[in-house]
Amino acid sequence: AQKVTQTQTSISVVEKTTVTMDCVYETRDSSYFLFWYKQTASGEIVFLIRQDSYKKENATVGHYSLNFQKPKSSIGLIITATQIEDSAVYFCAMREDPNYGNEKITFGAGTKLTIKP
Amino acid sequence: GALVYQYPRRTICKSGTSMRMECQAVGFQATSVAWYRQSPQKTFELIALSTVNSAIKYEQNFTQEKFPISHPNLSFSSMTVLNAYLEDRGLYLCGASSAGGAETLYFGSGTRLTVL
Numbered sequence: 001a002q003k004v005t006q007t008q009t010s011i012s013v014v015e016k017t018t019v020t021m022d023c024v025y026e027t028r029d030s031s032y033f034l035f036w037y038k039q040t041a042s043g044e045i046v047f048l049i050r051q052d053s054y055k056k057e058n059a060t061v062g063h064y065s066l067n068f069q070k071p072k073s074s075i076g077l078i079i080t081a082t083q084i085e086d087s088a089v090y091f092c093a094m095r096e097d098p099n100y101g102n103e104k105i106t107f108g109a110g111t112k113l114t115i116k117p
Numbered sequence: 118g119a120l121v122y123q124y125p126r127r128t129i130c131k132s133g134t135s136m137r138m139e140c141q142a143v144g145f146q147a148t149s150v151a152w153y154r155q156s157p158q159k160t161f162e163l164i165a166l167s168t169v170n171s172a173i174k175y176e177q178n179f180t181q182e183k184f185p186i187s188h189p190n191l192s193f194s195s196m197t198v199l200n201a202y203l204e205d206r207g208l209y210l211c212g213a214s215s216a217g218g219a220e221t222l223y224f225g226s227g228t229r230l231t232v233l
Contacts, residue, residue, distance in 0.1 A: 044224070107161040
């Protein structure tokens with residue numbers, strides 16, 4: 001069964017600095033997809049960035065980037081030049097290859113990020 | 118871009134009554150719709166996964182009799198919480214993706230259910 005673990009419950013950093021959030025996952029599949037979402041104070045869940053397991057290059061979107069370490073089953077999220085509005089709860093998620101019969105997306109427990117002025 | 122609208126945002130119902138929530142995909146074809154419930158501790162529970170023209174797959178501890186889902190076309194899905202009780206409280210989220218399991222799941226804003 002797939003499992004996603006985020007060990008950091010909360011992180012607090014000063015505005016304009018860089019923050020890294022950790023995520024490790026478990027899967028028996030050789031092909032899978034990894035996602036990061038953030039949940040705002042209103043409850044809205046926003047997709048941020050994804051990494052396909054077969055891609056070696058780390059994904060980058062705006063000031064979000066990923067540190068994909070496949071041998072360690074790790075997919076860290078890096079946010080550079082943080083802003084106050086980046087304060088939210090960040091979720092790591094994994095979807096195994098549906099060709100193997102499983103389309104379910106499993107989420108981690110979330111990391112609450114607070115950006116201080 | 119891909120957008121998912123979910124409504125109502127909040128709802129309050131009396132214990133033992135039912136409430137329905139709806140999800141609308143805009144800008145893409147919602148071939149698959151996943152309904153989740155988020156607990157106060159922020160953990161996500163998958164209720165069911167619906168794919169157009171296929172049977173709806175319910176997760177363990179969730180049944181069609183309690184959470185009937187409709188997914189009639191590529192832009193709309195609804196879920197009803199029947200006979201809601203206190204343990205059904207939480208934030209219900211619908212996530213939609215287009216064809217192909219590799220596609221990203223886009224979420225609506227959620228429906229927060231309060232049961233009195």
